[in-house]
Amino acid sequence: MSAAQSNLSIQDEISAAILQILNQAQSQLNCEIPGELTLDRPKNREHGDYATSIALALAKPSGQPPRKIAEIIVAGLSRRADIAAVEIAGAGFVNITLATASQGGVISNILAAGKQFGHGNKLNGVAINLEFISANPTGPLHLGHTRWAAVGDALGRVLAAAGAKVVREFYVNDRGVQMDKFGASLQAVALAQARPEDGYHGAYIAELATEVIAKSPKIMELSGDEQLSAFRDLGYELQLAQQKEVLDKFGTHFDVWFSEKSLYENNFFTHCQEVLKSKGHVFEEAGAIWLRTTDFGDDKDRVMVKSDGSMAYFASDSAYYISKRERGFEICIYMLGADHHGYTGRLKALAACNGDDPEYNVHVLIGQMVKIMEGGEEVKLSKRAGTIITLEELVEKVGVDAARYTLIRYPVDTPMVMDVDILRSRTNENPVYYVQYAHARICAVLRNASDVGIKFGSEQIHPDLLVHERERELIGVLGEFPRVVAGAAELREPHRVARYVEELAGVYHRFYSDCRVLPLGDETPSELHSARATLCLATAQVISNGLELLGVSAPEKM
RNA sequence: GCGCCUGUAGCUCAGUCGGAUAGAGCAACCGCCUUCUAAGCGGUAGGCCGCAGGUUCGAUUCCUGCCAGGCGCACCA
Numbered sequence: 032m033s034a035a036q037s038n039l040s041i042q043d044e045i046s047a048a049i050l051q052i053l054n055q056a057q058s059q060l061n062c063e064i065p066g067e068l069t070l071d072r073p074k075n076r077e078h079g080d081y082a083t084s085i086a087l088a089l090a091k092p093s094g095q096p097p098r099k100i101a102e103i104i105v106a107g108l109s110r111r112a113d114i115a116a117v118e119i120a121g122a123g124f125v126n127i128t129l130a131t132a133s134q135g136g137v138i139s140n141i142l143a144a145g146k147q148f149g150h151g152n153k154l155n156g157v158a159i160n161l162e163f164i165s166a167n168p169t170g171p172l173h174l175g176h177t178r179w180a181a182v183g184d185a186l187g188r189v190l191a192a193a194g195a196k197v198v199r200e201f202y203v204n205d206r207g208v209q210m211d212k213f214g215a216s217l218q219a220v221a222l223a224q225a226r227p228e229d230g231y232h233g234a235y236i237a238e239l240a241t242e243v244i245a246k247s248p249k250i251m252e253l254s255g256d257e258q259l260s261a262f263r264d265l266g267y268e269l270q271l272a273q274q275k276e277v278l279d280k281f282g283t284h285f286d287v288w289f290s291e292k293s294l295y296e297n298n299f300f301t302h303c304q305e306v307l308k309s310k311g312h313v314f315e316e317a318g319a320i321w322l323r324t325t326d327f328g329d330d331k332d333r334v335m336v337k338s339d340g341s342m343a344y345f346a347s348d349s350a351y352y353i354s355k356r357e358r359g360f361e362i363c364i365y366m367l368g369a370d371h372h373g374y375t376g377r378l379k380a381l382a383a384c385n386g387d388d389p390e391y392n393v394h395v396l397i398g399q400m401v402k403i404m405e406g407g408e409e410v411k412l413s414k415r416a417g418t419i420i421t422l423e424e425l426v427e428k429v430g431v432d433a434a435r436y437t438l439i440r441y442p443v444d445t446p447m448v449m450d451v452d453i454l455r456s457r458t459n460e461n462p463v464y465y466v467q468y469a470h471a472r473i474c475a476v477l478r479n480a481s482d483v484g485i486k487f488g489s490e491q492i493h494p495d496l497l498v499h500e501r502e503r504e505l506i507g508v509l510g511e512f513p514r515v516v517a518g519a520a521e522l523r524e525p526h527r528v529a530r531y532v533e534e535l536a537g538v539y540h541r542f543y544s545d546c547r548v549l550p551l552g553d554e555t556p557s558e559l560h561s562a563r564a565t566l567c568l569a570t571a572q573v574i575s576n577g578l579e580l581l582g583v584s585a586p587e588k589m
Numbered sequence: 590g591c592g593c594c595u596g597u598a599g600c601u602c603a604g605u606c607g608g609a610u611a612g613a614g615c616a617a618c619c620g621c622c623u624u625c626u627a628a629g630c631g632g633u634a635g636g637c638c639g640c641a642g643g644u645u646c647g648a649u650u651c652c653u654g655c656c657a658g659g660c661g662c663a664c665c666a
Contacts, residue, residue: 071608073609074609074610074611074612075609075610078609082608082609084607084608084609087608087646087647088607088608090646091645091646097646120609121608121609122608122609122646122647123646124608124609167666204666207665207666208665208666209665209666317664318664319664321664330591330592330662331662331663333664334663334664335664336664337664338664339664341664343663343664343665343666344665344666347666368660369593369594369659369660369661370660370661371661372592372593372594372660372661373592373593373660373661373662374661375592375593376592376593397593397594397660399594399595399659399660400659400660440602440603441602441603442603444593444594444595445594445595445602445603446594446595446659446660447601447602448601450601453601453615456628457628458614458615458628459613459614459615459628459629460601460614460615461614461628462613462614464628465614465628465629467628468626468628468629469629471626471628472625472626472628472629474626475625475626476625476626477625478625479625480625483625522606526603530603530604530613533603533613533614534613537613540629540630541629541630541631543625543626543629543630544621544627544629544630544631545630545631547624547625548625549624549625550625551624551625552624567625588626589626589628
């Protein structure tokens with residue numbers, strides 16, 4: 032841990048101090064004091080830099096009037112040199128205004144920690160399996176997958192920033208009925224026959240079949256089932272490679288591509304079945320083998336092995352979960368589309384059948400639908416895939432940064448509409464440019480500062496000079512970043528980082544218009560110029576760190 | 590029928606492990622480039638936070654019911 036990380040922020044110090052004061056007043060209060068207290072940043076700036084409503088919350092249990100408790104806090108805090116004012120407001124809010132000089136700590140922490148600023152230890156050492164996309168390797172990735180490609184990747188970064196040991200995993204459904212239909216569709220096209228009714232009908236099938244033949248011309252000499260499985264296997268390889276390539280260009284990388292087929296190798300499935308059986312929730316009925324998930328709230332029991340001896344999909348789900356747990360993952364995060372939300376119950380029940388705590392060990396995120404608009408109309412058709420818009424096409428239309436950013440900035444349970452025209456625009460309407468522009472703008476200012484010989488950096492903080500309202504505001508928002516990252520990780524909501532970075536960009540733009548950074552004309556460079564340039568430097572660092580967590584670039588010029 | 594998600598400004602959406610006057614962008618109107626990136630900034634206007642109850646000192650946030658929309662309820666994957 033670096034020195035900067037071990038430094039408590041001023042905010043943490045004050046909340047710890049308040050808790051200490053309350054604990055010391057235990058005899059008067061005679062009630063339980065919470066173990067943790069977070070200071071809020073009040074919406075209204077007249078309410079100071081930080082505020083707490085703890086006095087109101089403790090009024091009831093302690094039987095004391097809230098203002099009296101507030102007075103105890105005020106008395107305890109007023110001696111501190113880093114606080115300029117502590118006031119009681121309203122029914123019993125305690126409003127705290129920092130001493131100007133104490134604001135420097137934030138800036139120096141940012142500069143010292145650099146790219147690590149914002150990283151924390153809330154999830155230190157927790158092994159998390161993050162499974163997302165897991166599209167069938169039978170076609171290109173579409174819009175729904177794209178949402179997960181962006182959000183899942185960002186969530187992985189955010190969790191890692193909170194200290195978790197994250198493994199990103201893509202589950203490849205490389206066996207089963209869908210694969211067979213896929214192979215049959217390829218074969219049919221190659222033989223110029225009609226594709227099976229329930230097969231794959233996208234235009235990409237024809238392209239794939241051509242590629243398969245080009246790669247392995249002898250395939251046409253094979254016959255029947257042999258040819259079918261050759262088409263299936265080669266088509267699968269090519270399609271999976273295509274998915275990997277597209278994701279790579281999108282900036283989403285996986286640590287593990289987990290093969291469903293592998294669950295049935297080396298008797299692993301049999302082993303899983305034994306494990307579940309030993310916990311007492313497996314039973315046989317009507318010739319099939321079931322897991323009694325209704326023991327744990329599922330609406331019906333689930334078949335693992337069908338009466339004809341073949342594997343139901345849930346067999347793989349079960350084995351896969353057990354594999355994750357046996358590989359040492361404490362928390363398994365599943366990111367599913369809204370059309371699969373019915374899985375939640377059985378996945379949680381499965382964990383419970385395995386003796387786990389479904390509330391802790393399993394976390395299911397449900398992503399709502401994504402629509403795409405262009406020219407005021409919903410885009411529905413795709414030349415390549417027949418009926419769906421692919422990840423590739425979206426990126427062609429708007430670019431990686433705009434696509435990723437937009438997909439991440441909404442909570443996943445909000446159905447969202449992407450407007451291509453807005454994503455291509457370069458205005459306030461397009462938040463990704465708004466944020467990137469702030470970063471580029473700072474870089475320009477700092478280039479100019481160097482040209483003019485203004486010094487900036489950790490030796491040039493001069494916090495006591497930063498008294499302008501806009502400077503105060505900016506410093507306050509910068510200090511929130513670690514808390515935002517920790518919250519995003521804990522709640523599995525990376526969009527919080529995007530919203531934060533937008534707020535920060537806004538606060539910076541306002542600072543920029545009101546506070547001249549560089550000397551005007553023949554003005555002599557002063558410490559204030561240095562202090563402001565240093566503040567700019569710290570802001571650029573935080574914007575860049577925030578965008579990094581989203582997998583979006585922070586350009587130095589635009 | 591049962592279950593999950595959603596309902597906040599004219600539009601697209603934040604906010605909600607209960608807190609002070611509910612936010613942003615767009616659209617409308619009025620301003621700001623003779624010196625740092627105007628892809629920017631300031632201002633005006635715009636709200637029964639779906640409806641009705643309940644818990645609370647305090648509810649857009651928690652609970653219940655209802656209304657509206659989306660999506661699911663296979664020995665399919």
